[in-house]
Structures are given as C-alpha cells and as structure tokens.
Amino acid sequence: MIDADRLKKNWSLVAAHGDQVPLYFYSTLFLTHPETRDLFPMNMAAQRDKLVNALGAVVSNVDTIDAVVPTLQALGRDHRKFGALRGHYPAVGEALVATLEHFSGPHWTPAIAADWVAAYELVAATMADAADAAAHYTPPWWDAEVIGHERRDLETAVITLAPGTRLDYLPGQSVSLCTSLRPRVWRQYSPANAPRPDGTIELHVRSIDGGEVSTALVSLLRVGDTLRVGPATGSGLTLRPGSGPVALIAGGTGVAPLKALVEQLAAAPRPTSLYWGTRSPAGMYCVDQLNALAARYEWLEFVPCVDEDMWGSGVRIGSPAELAVSHGRCIGADIYLCGPFGMVESSRKILVGAGVRSEAIYFEPSGA
Missing domain, CATH: 2.40.30.10 (Translation factors)
Structure with missing residues (x-):
C-alpha cells in the first residue's frame, strides 16, 4: 500500500531545492532517453518547471487520485498533441525517480522509492489508457x-x-x-x-x-x-444547468469565453449580466460586438468598466466585481469569472466578502 503522507513529505523536501529540480530532471531525461527531446519546445525557459512540478504535485497526492481521474484522463488525451506515446511514460518516470533520489539525499529509502514508482505507474496508466482510447475516435490535433x-x-x-x-x-x-x-x-x-x-x-x-x-x-x-x-479541455467555466440569474465578470481578453457563454445562453435565456473591465476605454477592443449582443437580447445586460477614464468617455469606473456587487447582480446568481490571475483572485475576495457563496463562483483554476 502506498504511503501518501510519506510521499508528500518527500516531495516537500525535494521541491525546496527550487529550480535545481527541473534542471536535473530534464538533464537526466534527455541524456538517458534522447528520443524524448523532440517532445519539448526548442526554448525550454517557459517549460522547464512545469512538467516536473506537476508530476510531483499529482503523484504525491495519490491518496486523492480518484478525485482527479477525469483530469488525468483529459491530460492523457491532450498530451497526444505533443507526440507523447505510452512508451514515453516509463522514461519520464525513471527520470522523475532519479531526480527525487538525488535531492532526497540520506532521506531516500527503498520504501520511498517503491511508493513513488507505484504512484507514478498509477498516474501514467490512467493517462496512457485514456490516450489510447481517444486514438480510436479523435485525432491528436x-x-x-x-x-x-x-x-x-x-x-x-x-x-x-x-x-x-x-x-x-x-x-x-x-x-x-x-x-x-x-x-x-x-x-x-x-x-x-x-x-x-x-x-x-x-x-x-x-x-x-x-x-x-x-x-x-x-x-x-x-x-x-x-x-x-489541440483538443478542448477545462470545465471550470462551462455553463451549469439552472434557470436562475447569471453574472459574468471579465477582465481583458477573459471576456472571450464569457461571450461564448452568452451565445450559448441565447438557446435557453436566463437573466444575465456581463461586466467587462479594462484599464482604459482604449482597451475595449470588442465593445461594439458586446453592445450589439446586449441590443439583440433583452435578457442580457452589458456593463463595460475601466480603471481610469482620462478622456471622460462616460464608461463606468471601477472593477467589474465591485460594480456587479453594488448593482445587486451577484446574490443568488451563478457567477463566472475570467481574466488575469490577480483579477480573478481579487474578484473572488470581493464576492465572498459581499456574502456570495463560494460554491456559486466558477472559474478556471490558474495553470489548469
């Protein structure tokens, strides 16, 4: 039986070494299995910490693996676009275990090694099985x-x-x-x-x-x-069933998926408010499209807002979450947030502080 607590403690120990961990991992992977290099971009700067940190976080939480099986299956299907095949998973696992052993030092034991191998094999099998099944009905890209x-x-x-x-x-x-x-x-x-x-x-x-x-x-x-x-992924912003009001709160290009939700709602309308915030009126690159939607649908209210309006264009000043709350559009509504990470986090705090139930606030987790 896998000791999840032991894995979590070991991962915390390893992760404390920071950037050295992914550097060692990729060096080991590419030296021992050079065929895997073509799975990754030429410039590794943006990629370097993603895979190893995700592997460590997911595998060390093997005790809650059932809760993330759908996510792992989606990842397996999605990773086909990189050219990742079942045969690549053992190479990644070997490099991961070698990295963990290196940074664990004297804390590394045969029992910890066995736990990591078993946990990784469980995750890898879930992803690879989903990828193999998907190959029968959909292309990788x-x-x-x-x-x-x-x-x-x-x-x-x-x-x-x-x-x-x-x-x-x-x-x-x-x-x-x-x-x-x-x-x-x-x-x-x-x-x-x-x-x-x-x-x-x-x-x-x-x-x-x-x-x-x-x-x-x-x-x-x-x-x-x-x-x-690549294939579609994510469920944080997909429309939940219901007939009650909907509040859409966006920042910047985060308005894109919320515009898609408005189009979906047109098939079964619900009272809907869309609050879109940008730094200034100059950043409202699709305001005409959104005004046209609001003019077409009587159930849709569109409120553009800005951080500052130096030219007196008449756009409301304030954050979209603050304005939605002050206008009474949030209590009892399903709320969808999308925008830069800081905007989503600050909006969540504003909404919860105003008495909105956290369960009614939907967003795509950062890094999903």
Missing part, C-alpha cells in the same frame, strides 16, 4: 486555416480559424494552439463563440511581454496561415 486576422489595437488581435474537420468543444472550454512560427510551443486560448454550424472559431489574443506564442499570433500571423489546434 486539427489543422486550422486562419481565415480572419484583425488587429484591434497594438496588443490585441481577433483571429478566426476554420479547422479542416469540426472541433468539438463546450463554451467556456479552452483549446491549445501551436504555430510553425514557434515550433512545439503550445498555449491555451478560449473560443469567443459557441460552436457554429460552419465550425469556425473566434479567438481573442493579447500579446504579453515575453509571450512567444501570443506575440507571434498578434504580430506575425497572416490570413492563409495554418495553426495546429
């Missing part, structure tokens, strides 16, 4: 043509894709993108529309400092280019 690329401002572009075959997703989910401009680097984006009859997908992309993919998508991508699109 879709090639999609860029049929629209509109720069809304210096940092933001609205991109329209036409996948070669229909991509199934739920409003609020994310898809991952890879461009030949940045080979083997994948980033998550949420469609800004509910599924359409023609299968086209609208994406809102804002370039960020140091963002390889976002910068390429905004500044270098052209109509006619091809992107690789």
Whole structure:
C-alpha cells in the first residue's frame, strides 16, 4: 500500500531545492532517453518547471487520485498533441525517480522509492489508457486555416480559424494552439463563440511581454496561415444547468469565453449580466460586438468598466466585481469569472466578502 503522507513529505523536501529540480530532471531525461527531446519546445525557459512540478504535485497526492481521474484522463488525451506515446511514460518516470533520489539525499529509502514508482505507474496508466482510447475516435490535433486576422489595437488581435474537420468543444472550454512560427510551443486560448454550424472559431489574443506564442499570433500571423489546434479541455467555466440569474465578470481578453457563454445562453435565456473591465476605454477592443449582443437580447445586460477614464468617455469606473456587487447582480446568481490571475483572485475576495457563496463562483483554476 502506498504511503501518501510519506510521499508528500518527500516531495516537500525535494521541491525546496527550487529550480535545481527541473534542471536535473530534464538533464537526466534527455541524456538517458534522447528520443524524448523532440517532445519539448526548442526554448525550454517557459517549460522547464512545469512538467516536473506537476508530476510531483499529482503523484504525491495519490491518496486523492480518484478525485482527479477525469483530469488525468483529459491530460492523457491532450498530451497526444505533443507526440507523447505510452512508451514515453516509463522514461519520464525513471527520470522523475532519479531526480527525487538525488535531492532526497540520506532521506531516500527503498520504501520511498517503491511508493513513488507505484504512484507514478498509477498516474501514467490512467493517462496512457485514456490516450489510447481517444486514438480510436479523435485525432491528436486539427489543422486550422486562419481565415480572419484583425488587429484591434497594438496588443490585441481577433483571429478566426476554420479547422479542416469540426472541433468539438463546450463554451467556456479552452483549446491549445501551436504555430510553425514557434515550433512545439503550445498555449491555451478560449473560443469567443459557441460552436457554429460552419465550425469556425473566434479567438481573442493579447500579446504579453515575453509571450512567444501570443506575440507571434498578434504580430506575425497572416490570413492563409495554418495553426495546429489541440483538443478542448477545462470545465471550470462551462455553463451549469439552472434557470436562475447569471453574472459574468471579465477582465481583458477573459471576456472571450464569457461571450461564448452568452451565445450559448441565447438557446435557453436566463437573466444575465456581463461586466467587462479594462484599464482604459482604449482597451475595449470588442465593445461594439458586446453592445450589439446586449441590443439583440433583452435578457442580457452589458456593463463595460475601466480603471481610469482620462478622456471622460462616460464608461463606468471601477472593477467589474465591485460594480456587479453594488448593482445587486451577484446574490443568488451563478457567477463566472475570467481574466488575469490577480483579477480573478481579487474578484473572488470581493464576492465572498459581499456574502456570495463560494460554491456559486466558477472559474478556471490558474495553470489548469
């Protein structure tokens, strides 16, 4: 039987070594199994700590593994886009155990080693089984043509894709993108529309400092280019069943998946308020689209708001969460949050402080 407490203590000990842990892990993996190098981007700076930290966190919590089986299965299906096969999992496991042993020093024992191996094999089998099953009914990725690329401002572009075959997703989910401009680097984006009859997908992309993919998508991508699109993932922002009011609170390009929820709600309307916050009116790159939706649907209220309005444009000043609370749109509503990590966290605190039940607040956990 696996001793989960012992694994957690051991992982805490190892993780205290910080950046040395992923450096050792990847060095070991690529030296002992050089065939795995092609699974990773050429520039490892953004990737370096992700895999090993995720493995350590998930595997050391093997006592709660049943609760995350659906997530592991989704990860297994999603990882096919990297070219990850069942045969790669043992190589990763060997490198992980070697890394744990190295940083555990005198605390490493045969019992701890056996626990890690058993726990990793359980996680790996769950992911690999899901990947193998998915291979029978869905491709690992879709090639999609860029049929629209509109720069809304210096940092933001609205991109329209036409996948070669229909991509199934739920409003609020994310898809991952890879461009030949940045080979083997994948980033998550949420469609800004509910599924359409023609299968086209609208994406809102804002370039960020140091963002390889976002910068390429905004500044270098052209109509006619091809992107690789991975399977849809995530459930934090998918619409829950019900008939009560809905409050949508967004920051920046976080409005994209909430716009998709509005389109979904059009099939079964509920009283809905959409509060969208940006730093200034200049950042409201899709305000005309959202105003048009509010004009079309009598059940939809749209409230744009900004941190500052130096030019007196008349937009409400304040955070979207604060305004939604002050307008009485949150108590008794299902609330969906999307935006930068800091905005989501501060909004949650505002809502809970105003008496909103935490169970009624939905968002996609950071890093999901």
